[in-house]
Amino acid sequence: MILENTFADVWIEGEVSNFKAAPSGHFYFSLKDKDSVIAAAMFSRSNKDLKFKIEDGLKAICRGRIDVYPPRGQYQLIVDNLEPKGIGAQQLAFEQLKKKLAKEGLFDSAHKKELPVMPFSVGIVTSSTGAAVRDILQILKKGARGVNVVIRSVRVQGEKAASEIAEGINDLNKFSRQADESGGGIPHIAGNKVDMIIVSRGGGSVEDLWAFNEELVARAIYASRIPVVSAVGHQINLTLSDLVADFFVETPSAAAKIIVDKKNSLLAEIDNLQHQLNFSIQETINNLNNSVIALRHTLKSPLDRLLEKQQLLDELYSGLSNNMRSFLKLTRETAGSYIKRLEALSPLAVLSRGYSLSMAISNDVIIKDASGLKPKDKVKTILGKGSFISTVEEVNNG
Amino acid sequence: MAKDKQSFEEDLKRLQKIVEELAEGKLTLGESLKKYEEGVKLAQGCSQALSDAQRKVELLMKKEGKSSLEEFDEKGIKGD
Numbered sequence: 482m483i484l485e486n487t488f489a490d491v492w493i494e495g496e497v498s499n500f501k502a503a504p505s506g507h508f509y510f511s512l513k514d515k516d517s518v519i520a521a522a523m524f525s526r527s528n529k530d531l532k533f534k535i536e537d538g539l540k541a542i543c544r545g546r547i548d549v550y551p552p553r554g555q556y557q558l559i560v561d562n563l564e565p566k567g568i569g570a571q572q573l574a575f576e577q578l579k580k581k582l583a584k585e586g587l588f589d590s591a592h593k594k595e596l597p598v599m600p601f602s603v604g605i606v607t608s609s610t611g612a613a614v615r616d617i618l619q620i621l622k623k624g625a626r627g628v629n630v631v632i633r634s635v636r637v638q639g640e641k642a643a644s645e646i647a648e649g650i651n652d653l654n655k656f657s658r659q660a661d662e663s664g665g666g667i668p669h670i671a672g673n674k675v676d677m678i679i680v681s682r683g684g685g686s687v688e689d690l691w692a693f694n695e696e697l698v699a700r701a702i703y704a705s706r707i708p709v710v711s712a713v714g715h716q717i718n719l720t721l722s723d724l725v726a727d728f729f730v731e732t733p734s735a736a737a738k739i740i741v742d743k744k745n746s747l748l749a750e751i752d753n754l755q756h757q758l759n760f761s762i763q764e765t766i767n768n769l770n771n772s773v774i775a776l777r778h779t780l781k782s783p784l785d786r787l788l789e790k791q792q793l794l795d796e797l798y799s800g801l802s803n804n805m806r807s808f809l810k811l812t813r814e815t816a817g818s819y820i821k822r823l824e825a826l827s828p829l830a831v832l833s834r835g836y837s838l839s840m841a842i843s844n845d846v847i848i849k850d851a852s853g854l855k856p857k858d859k860v861k862t863i864l865g866k867g868s869f870i871s872t873v874e875e876v877n878n879g
Numbered sequence: 880m881a882k883d884k885q886s887f888e889e890d891l892k893r894l895q896k897i898v899e900e901l902a903e904g905k906l907t908l909g910e911s912l913k914k915y916e917e918g919v920k921l922a923q924g925c926s927q928a929l930s931d932a933q934r935k936v937e938l939l940m941k942k943e944g945k946s947s948l949e950e951f952d953e954k955g956i957k958g959d
Contacts, residue, residue: 598888599929609938609951618936618953627931632951633939656939656946744929747891751929754898755922761901762915769908 488547493519493558494566497539508535512543512558521545523560532574533565540566575694579721582696587703593727594708599747600677600740602629604657604707606649609634612683613712613733620734624741631656631675637682642692646680647701653678654706677740678707680722681733684714693720702726712736833865842870852878887928894921 495512502508506525511518521543523535535541545560565573582588603621607613609632621628633653635645657675680702682690692698693713699721702709711726712733723729730736824830828838840847842859854860858873897918901911937948 598891601887601928604939615953621934626934627929629934630936630951631939631948632937652939652941652946659946748926748929751891751894751922751926754894755919757898758901758915758918758922761898761904762911765901765904765906765908765911768904 490544491547491558492542492544494540494542495519497535497541498537500535500537508560510535510537512541520550520555520557521560522550522557523563527561528563531563532570533577535563542566571691575721578694578696578699579724582699582721582725587699588724592703596708596710596728596739596743597676599743600628602631602674602676603740604631604633604653604675604678605681606633606635606646606653606678607681607733608637611637613637613681613714616683616733617679617681617737620737620741624738625744628740628744638685638689638692643695643697646692647695647697650678650680650698650701650705650709654704657707675707678705678709679712679733679736680709680726681712681736682714683733687718690715690720693722695721698722699725710736710739829865832863835865837865838863851876887925890921890925894918894925897921 493512495514495518498511498513498518500508500510506528508523508528510521510523512521513519528535542564543558543560544562545558548557548559549555550557564570568576586592605614605617614632618630621630631653633649635649636642637646653675680693680698682693690713693711702711702722702725708727709725711720711722711729712731712735713720713722713729714732719729728739730739832838838847839860839862841853842861845861848854848860854873854876856873856875859870860873861870862868897914900906901914901918906914936951936953938951940947940949
């Protein structure tokens with residue numbers, strides 16, 4: 482009794498070992514430091530609010546009282562409260578949950594869905610009165626006016642936040658599926674498929690953002706058929722929703738900017754495709770045009786050959802007439818010389834040099850031999866200029 | 880009304896395919912012109928879908944397990 486009264490409220494620091502969680506819900510373990518060890522029990526009424534798991538090796542600060550366990554006559558520490566040493570209880574819980582979810586594969590990139598080529602309808606899970614929705618809507622209004630928005634308003638901090646956020650994600654999935662299936666059946670909802678979900682809240686303290694570290698939220702994001710972008714305002718630590726989400730950004734504005742960027746790059750791509758279309762058709766037409774020109778060329782070439790022949794003919798012709806001219810000239814010259822020679826041979830030319838030609842009047846035969854003459858014969862004599870008739874007086878036969 | 884996501888993606892893919900086919904230059908002039916015309920229409924449709932200025936901002940409400948959409952009043956945002 483003295484012992485129990487004296488040590489009614491003690492703090493003991495040590496490392497947990499031999500941890501056992503009994504089916505009754507009570508925890509039994511040892512607390513030890515390098516010199517000593519003490520048994521400890523943490524009953525279910527005390528441990529039910531623990532956010533983290535107690536594991537061997539955990540350095541802890543325990544608050545409780547010293548008691549005796551009568552069956553063994555052993556001292557033990559009845560733990561009312563246990564805090565991890567050097568790390569906050571919340572942080573430890575976070576680390577443990579993160580480890581667990583990682584082990585289950587919730588963060589695996591293989592499970593991450595591609596964001597749609599262009600989200601035309603975006604679901605936002607956030608507070609409808611918060612800065613996040615305002616930022617997102619403003620940026621969409623400026624940069625991507627055609628995008629429809631479905632807001633699922635939830636509390637983003639406080640005790641109920643996690644379950645509301647998880648529900649919001651589920652609701653948007655259900656809603657989108659309804660729109661998928663109804664195909665016009667439900668007015669207002671038909672055609673309102675959700676292409677992408679943004680889970681968001683503006684910046685805040687680690688505690689403010691804690692809902693986004695809760696298992697419920699992480700599992701809802703993981704289960705979403707629709708790609709989820711986590712946009713929780715933070716500077717340093719990633720939340721579990723960031724890790725599970727298909728894509729994460731650090732601010733709500735950045736989430737909206739993804740959509741605007743997609744739209745702009747698509748517009749640029751379409752513009753580029755249009756240019757390529759124009760280029761290709763121009764190219765096709767040019768190529769065909771070139772073929773036509775080439776064909777026309779081929780067709781034209783017999784004509785060309787004909788012209789060539791004509792030209793050749795012209796050349797030959799002009800060559801021919803030249804030859805003819807020189808032939809004629811030559812002929813004329815030859816004829817001239819013949820004429821001269823003919824002239825030289827003309828007896829008249831001889832006569833002009835003083836010779837004369839005589840012929841008998843009786844028969845006009847030129848007299849070459851005097852023996853044919855006898856006196857009294859009449860003879861005509863031709864001179865270079867004029868002629869006369871004479872009578873033969875005497876004949877001398879050479 | 881914004882173009883349906885699926886048909887937009889299909890149109891875009893079709894457009895990309897047409898551009899490839901035309902670039903290969905193996906089509907006849909008639910085919911080329913036909914594809915070109917289709918491509919231009921698709922490009923116009925796609926960029927119009929993106930430039931569409933009409934949009935809706937709605938709140939998804941849940942009452943007794945049933946979903947409904949309500950117009951969202953952007954003036955109601957206070958901001959954090």
